[in-house]
Amino acid sequence: MTDHLLQLHGDVLAAMRRGPRNFAKLAFAIADDEEPADTDQGDFRDRVTAAGAGAGDELTALWHRTLTGWDLAEQADWSTAPPRTDERRADAYDRLGFDTALRKVLDHAVPVFKEPGPTIISTTPTWWYSRDTAAVRSFYWSAYEQLLRRKGWSDAAVAGLDEASHAVVERLADPTRPDAYGARGLVVGYVQSGKTANFTGVTAKAIDAGYRLVIVLGGTLNLLRGQTQRRLDMELIGQENILRGADPADPEALIGVDYQDDEDWPEKFVSHQGRPSVLGAFDIERLTTRDDDYKSLATGIRALEFDKQIRTQPLYAPDNLHRAAARVMVVKKNKSVLSKLIKDLKKIGGPLLSEIPTLIIDDESDQASVNTTDPKKWEEGKVTRTAINGQISQLLGLLPRAQYVGYTATPFANVFVDPGDGDDIFPRDFLISLPRPTGYMGVQDFHDLDRTDESAAGSAERAHVRGIYDDAHGDRLAEALDAFILTGALKLYRASHDPSLESHFRHHTMLVHESVRMAEHADLALRISSMWHRAGYTSQEGHARLEALFTSDFLPFAADGLRTPASYEELRPHVARARQLINSGGTPVLVVNGDTERDYDQPDLDFDRTPNVWKILVGGTKLSRGFTVEGLTVTYYRRRTQQADTLMQMGRWFGFRPGYRDLVRLYIGRAEPAGRTRTVDLYEAFEAICRDEETFRAQLTRYATLVDGKPQVTPAQIPPLVSQHLSWLKPSARNKMFNAELVEIRSPGEWVEPTAYPTAPADLRHNAEVWRPVLDLLGADPITLRRNASAGGDSFEAQVGTLDHEELLKVLCELRWSVPSQFSPHLESLLSTGEGGKGIDDWLVVLPRQTSSRRVEASVLGSAPLSLAHRSRRRGDLFGAIGEPKHREAALRIARASDAAIRSGDETLESLAGDRRGVVVLYPVVEEKPPAVSPTGAIAPEHLVMAFGLVAPGSSSAPKRNLVRFRTIDSTRGDFAIIERGADGS
Known part of the structure; x- marks a missing residue:
């Protein structure tokens, strides 16, 4: 049966691309003459009321998406009210012509989403990329948005991603502009908070808008690069572009396709329901695959040549640009790989390269990308760069229309880049700080930042944080192993009562990090394996120990709404299954380190191709940046560093923990008790970093407000805002000082x-x-x-x-x-x-x-x-x-x-x-x-x-x-935010 009310509302809302308009008048204009428009607000109100009572309704879902989108829209020329406010919602109702009764029902069904949005510090005009422009060309963004909804993303989460990614794209240069300009920007997220989702959305919108070459710098290892490649292939590029026109029903046509051994292929990979170029859009050609990084082009430079419909016009002319296929590559930050890419680009030559609108996305942009050479050499007139930084600079030089967008959770190294170095990656045009996502476990979940009594643990610390020593038992590594098997059993118990949780519990991991030295990793893995086999998890003594830990450390912190057994006996059958999964293959431990790519090519660590990874991971730095440790539940961490960004990036325990956030445990080094050698309190160090970052974000939010249409601070003035709550822990390793002295904060x-x-x-x-x-x-x-x-x-x-x-x-x-x-x-x-x-x-x-x-x-x-x-x-x-x-x-x-x-x-x-x-x-x-x-x-x-x-x-x-005022220390350096520090620190 046709749902006429749903169909009518869908047609009317589709016509409101520029914002809400009078619903009744528009419905009357759209409806067929033979069938008068049903504009009775009473019928609509009854449907929404029934859905709110639990009936569920597509019409209510449609309005939920629409109202949330209007609530969150940063660009809203139809309303002067700020986004995420009751005033903005009231403006929408006024324009729609809804009465008081309907407003009340809709407010109950779709509450105004008031969580903060992205914070934007920018000097870049945004006129070229309006909402109308984005709506006209949205083939890949629409497919990505639909995929996110199928994955269970809420309307608020999708609308928030839409706004945040739009904010990035509108600050890039117009890909059709006659004069070449390369914007430089930085997007700051939280550790393991969904930055990849944001730059996937940015990529989708950018190629829809006309960017035709996308280079993603995806980490320093294939482990990380492959993870990013798969994510883009699955959620953006899609089945048809991966198959390049091959018939998915023909087994021979599928030979050699990347994902034949991937259990998510093809069902979870986005489908465009046909070759995009046949559907009136454009194809995406992959220049890298899941297993293969960029290589010298097998077909010569033709793979980077773009066909022009009108050869007398440049590629960036709209008639050419919107008919050309896009090229996407995900490459490592590796000297050899980038050298091959630069060599091929040079073969193409300057004239053509100058016509290609290019987007360079630098994932973990504070790693390897930043120039860290001795500033004294620059003072002597010797332009020197570290290898990766030099190659990024070459790419930007070869591609005048290249837009550089760095992504990081630890921005300090990036904002300390010298803005006077025109070839470097200083975010001169914009800095965007993403909001803390809903459902994210971050700083506030592990640190009680308002706690003033140093002798008393707050609720967050009591629930999730444990020291690595205990006066009664000494080292608590054995207890951490017990916690790992218990949390695995609790996941199995919950999944047995709620099958929808099974996908969240597919992987179950523990991370142990004590040192960066590989020899020590081998010794530690052997020690953990011995402890595991001596733990007696099948003995009565072992069960008694697990029962005591379950009763003292998990029952008291069980989350409301997540099923937890009332006694250990109810959990005991699942303990046996958890032990079997963890010990599969004869060992519970995987060592993740090495000097070569082969050291990381472990099938048991491939979260994409392996059905279940239930392991204890022992490793160092290579298990930190960018790499998502799926299912991480227990962490044992005792490594020390004196750089805040390095320490923060090791915070793998931050992230999304659906269905098991109450089970997360962090065993971390604390100051030793009396009688032992005093060591650094790593928990205290993390708290100091957290305070630095929260202060930094709060300041950006305050100073993002425009005064007389101008930003209160520019990206070049951000470095002096970086605070330091722990004297020995430096924001980054850069040998820099400020040129702008902070004089006044209002x-x-x-x-x-x-x-x-x-x-x-x-x-x-x-x-x-x-x-x-x-x-x-x-x-x-x-x-x-x-x-x-x-x-x-x-x-x-x-x-x-x-x-x-x-x-x-x-x-x-x-x-x-x-x-x-x-x-x-x-x-x-x-x-x-x-x-x-x-x-x-x-x-x-x-x-x-x-x-x-x-x-x-x-x-x-x-x-x-x-x-x-x-x-x-x-x-x-x-x-x-x-x-x-x-x-x-x-x-x-x-x-x-x-x-x-x-x-x-x-x-x-x-x-x-x-x-x-x-x-x-x-x-x-x-x-x-x-x-x-x-x-x-x-x-x-x-x-x-x-x-x-x-x-x-x-x-x-x-x-x-303005809330802030600066004074230049060295007036000869103009507006530079920083100047070089001499060897003597002067």
């Missing part, structure tokens, strides 16, 4: 928390003396404050007082710091708040009081007793978190930093709030346990750190003023 309505307090006793005494008069302004009787009216458990007591703005400035200007540059840009902002009549009247000073029976109070320099807070430095002079979330939220509300602050519901808090009032929260911090309090109840100021956090009122900054 943070109205933002919590600012300095952490670089001094360590010298004289400086600590000085700071205490500076703050001492402020303490006398505090009321003797504490008051109770809440973060909001309903959060009774989050209330706290505090002494409060007020301080004039000028008086606070005097205090802040006199303070001493271990790293003055950390707070000085914020201080500069406070000093200039009086400009333009937008100032701050006064500050509410808040001193939280502890109410615990274990609290410690002491006076300093004759003050009234103060509640002391214990905090630890993260090595060097920098503390970790200082402020507590409940204090921070109360401060934000008092300073009226948001609409929510005005409606806090707490009468005491509201009575303290003011439009021109800032808030300072004081924390008298001690680092020793127990603190050195004298018998008289006093503490020497040399033992006290007077720490604080503050919020300037939102009204303290003009709305059209």
Whole structure:
């Protein structure tokens, strides 16, 4: 039976390519004369209501996709409301002409998706690639979008990918423009967060728009390159282009096709339902395959020659461009491979190469691609490059229309590239930071970033993180092996009750990483194998040990909605099957390392061709960058590095863990207990990196807002924004320094928390003396404050007082710091708040009081007793978190930093709030346990750190003023973000 309502709505929405229009009028215009349009909103409302009750309905799904797409669209000339807001949705309803009742039903069925979108720092015009342009030519993007939906991607995820990939393509040069321009950009994602999906979407849209040569630099090993090639073949290039016109029903025609041994071929490979060129689109010719990297072209240079419909016009002319086939290759960052490619391009010659719109995608662009030669050689006029960087520069030089887009999760090496080196890969045109995807396990799932009590683990740490040592048993590697077999059994148990989970549990892996030395890998693999066979997993003792671990470490953290057995006996049958799968082939261990490609050509490690990889993987760096360790559930990690990007890339435990996120365990090196040699706390190091990256992303988001139509920062000004929360852990290995000094950061309505307090006793005494008069302004009787009216458990007591703005400035200007540059840009902002009549009247000073029976109070320099807070430095002079979330939220509300602050519901808090009032929260911090309090109840100021956090009122900054201001150190270097550092560090 024909669903007339669905058909009508589909036709009407198809006509709304440029955005929502009056539904009833458009339906009347589209409907046949013989069959009046059914525009009754009541019928539509009833269908949506029924679907919301669980009936399921294609019409509701259609509107779910449409409304979500409109909600997320960054380009929306039909609405002035920002994306992902109720206001944008209301604009859509107004244009559609929907009544209140229908709006309410649709809002219930399709809630507005309010998660943040990509952050864009750009100097590139985007006029050439509109939504209309994208819709007219969308053959490969449409196929990719449909595939993602079949794979189970939500409407919000697909719409988000659509917007993020569109944001990249619109910042490339128009492939049909007469003058050649090569844009340079960088896309920053999270480790194992779906960057490949984004650049697959970018590739689809770019070739639809007219790019005809795509070069993907896919890692430094065939292991990684092949993984990327397969992904593009499966999700973008498709069956028909792989077969090159061969009949899929003819067995002889399939001989030699890459994927005959792949269990996903052909069902899971996208099908275009015919040869694209026959369907009115264009074909894609692969110049590499799953197993073969780029080789000298077997057919000579003809494989890179493009047929022109009109020979008198250049290839980039629209009449030629949109009829030509695209070429795609996935190549390793390997000197020999890239040399062959460059040699073939040179044979073609400059005139033709200058006509080819080219897209170069550099996966893991901070690995091998960045030039790391000695800067002193450049100062001496010797242009030297590392091998891969030099070859990338040659490619960009040979292909004037080449657009370079780097992808990485650790962007610091890329943003430190010298922008004055015109042939290098500095992202001069744009930097796009992708949002954290829904369902992704990342920083917040393993680190409690707001935790201030260093002796207590937060909920994230308790659930997922374990040390590698235990006082009772020593090294916990054996426990990690037990956790691996238990988690495997739990996956089998869940799959037995929910068959839809089987695809997620196809692979089950454990990663052990202790060293980069291959000889040590062999010894470690032997040790693990011996431990496995001595574990007695079939004995009563072994089962008793597993039962104890299951009861203590998995039952308490079982996730709601994921089935978990109530007892070990219920799980026990699945333990036997898990042991068999892990021990298949006679060993539970695979070593993944080596100097040659042959060392990595292990069938048991091929996640694509092997039905089930249930193994313990032992390896080093080669198991890090770009390589997806499928099914990773347990990690045992103890390697140390002093480079943040190297350490972060080893975070393979980040990623998507559908159906088993509660089972993920990270055994990681912690500081040794007393009596053992002190070692680096790797967990602490990861947390420091996480803070650096979250700060970096947050700053990009703040400064991406346009002021007078111009960006507040350009890509060339990004390096000074890179922070460092751990003094010994450098952002990257580049020997660079900044040319742009960060002078001012305006943070109205933002919590600012300095952490670089001094360590010298004289400086600590000085700071205490500076703050001492402020303490006398505090009321003797504490008051109770809440973060909001309903959060009774989050209330706290505090002494409060007020301080004039000028008086606070005097205090802040006199303070001493271990790293003055950390707070000085914020201080500069406070000093200039009086400009333009937008100032701050006064500050509410808040001193939280502890109410615990274990609290410690002491006076300093004759003050009234103060509640002391214990905090630890993260090595060097920098503390970790200082402020507590409940204090921070109360401060934000008092300073009226948001609409929510005005409606806090707490009468005491509201009575303290003011439009021109800032808030300072004081924390008298001690680092020793127990603190050195004298018998008289006093503490020497040399033992006290007077720490604080503050919020300037939102009204303290003009709305059209830049939030950041820079000063050039070397004026002869112009706008360069960085300059070379000499050998002496000067």
